[in-house]
Amino acid sequence: MSLPISLPQLALAAALLFVSVGLSWRLRLGLTRDILISGLRMTVQLLLVGLILGWVFALKHPFPVLGIGLIMTLLAAQAAAGRTKRRYAALYLDSFVAIFGSSFLLTGLALWGIIRVHPWFDAQYAVPILGMVLGNTLTGVALSLERFLSELETGRGRIEGRLALGATRWEAAHSAVAVSVRTGMIPTLNSMAVMGLVSLPGMMTGQILAGEAPANAVRYQIVIMFVLATSSALGSLVVVLLAYRVLLDKRDRLRLDLLK
Structure with a gap:
């Protein structure tokens, strides 16, 4: 059984994304908006998938x-x-x-x-x-x-x-x-x-x-x-x-x- 991950732990992991944001800003890569949107989109999609799969697994x-x-x-x-x-x-x-x-x-x-x-x-x-x-x-x-x-x-x-x-x-x-x-x-x-x-x-x-x-x-x-x-x-x-x-x-x- 794997260790559970709480919402504060997810938030801590999400904070790592600001390393990429900082690099984009400092080097003028123009990727700040893409990084933030991609991270948010990925998080929402995976959370929804987790809910949907729980429902699908139960249907058999x-x-x-x-x-x-x-x-x-x-x-x-x-x-x-x-x-x-x-x-x-x-x-x-x-x-x-x-x-x-x-x-x-x-x-x-x-x-x-x-x-x-x-x-x-x-x-x-x-x-x-x-x-x-x-x-x-x-x-x-x-x-x-x-x-x-x-x-x-x-x-x-x-x-x-x-x-x-x-x-x-x-x-x-x-x-x-x-x-x-x-x-x-x-x-x-x-x-x-x-x-x-x-x-x-x-x-x-x-x-x-x-x-x-x-x-x-x-x-x-x-x-x-x-x-x-x-x-x-x-x-x-x-x-x-x-x-x-x-x-x-x-x-x-x-x-x-x-x-x-």
């Missing part, structure tokens, strides 16, 4: 769990789409499809095939795992999508030259697709490379603080990291291919005019 029914998962996915897709400077009409839909498909697939595999949670919709497992997978996939999707749109713009001459010489749209854009998917995967791979040596991941630390045996906490973390890596790779690939389908049409034309 799949529909609230699926409903929360869908809402989380919609918000994740919106966040991923909002991080890109360039936009096209189906951007939000493509982000949602990539995040929903990869996150739900890998979360389901983790719950049913690996951890073997019974029932599969047990919110104690399903919601936290899905949340971790969504957050990680969101980052991969946003990075890979932004990189792909940038690659198309900066490499426009090269891609159109290949198309003019008779290359298919896949042959012309393959290098842009590859480097974009790689970009989306790098953060998770970097995290995996130093985990246990430089950093102790949040899930493992939380379980240990809650009284779980370190060996079992480590196994859970290993499972989750493999799930996160795969979901990030799939999400990055899917969103890039969906963008590729829109911005390089079936007539082998580069359609940067569709970008806003």
Whole structure:
């Protein structure tokens, strides 16, 4: 059982945020407002989530769990789409499809095939795992999508030259697709490379603080990291291919005019 944290202790932790505020003010970073709003927003969101999850845990029914998962996915897709400077009409839909498909697939595999949670919709497992997978996939999707749109713009001459010489749209854009998917995967791979040596991941630390045996906490973390890596790779690939389908049409034309 972990030690309880009181409201005064939360307030003390929140005071640490003023270190960042002071640095922003002293160095004129222009981040003071963003720091305060982000801190307040995070606190309110997590407190509300704590109340909602307490209610969901007590229901023992799949529909609230699926409903929360869908809402989380919609918000994740919106966040991923909002991080890109360039936009096209189906951007939000493509982000949602990539995040929903990869996150739900890998979360389901983790719950049913690996951890073997019974029932599969047990919110104690399903919601936290899905949340971790969504957050990680969101980052991969946003990075890979932004990189792909940038690659198309900066490499426009090269891609159109290949198309003019008779290359298919896949042959012309393959290098842009590859480097974009790689970009989306790098953060998770970097995290995996130093985990246990430089950093102790949040899930493992939380379980240990809650009284779980370190060996079992480590196994859970290993499972989750493999799930996160795969979901990030799939999400990055899917969103890039969906963008590729829109911005390089079936007539082998580069359609940067569709970008806003």
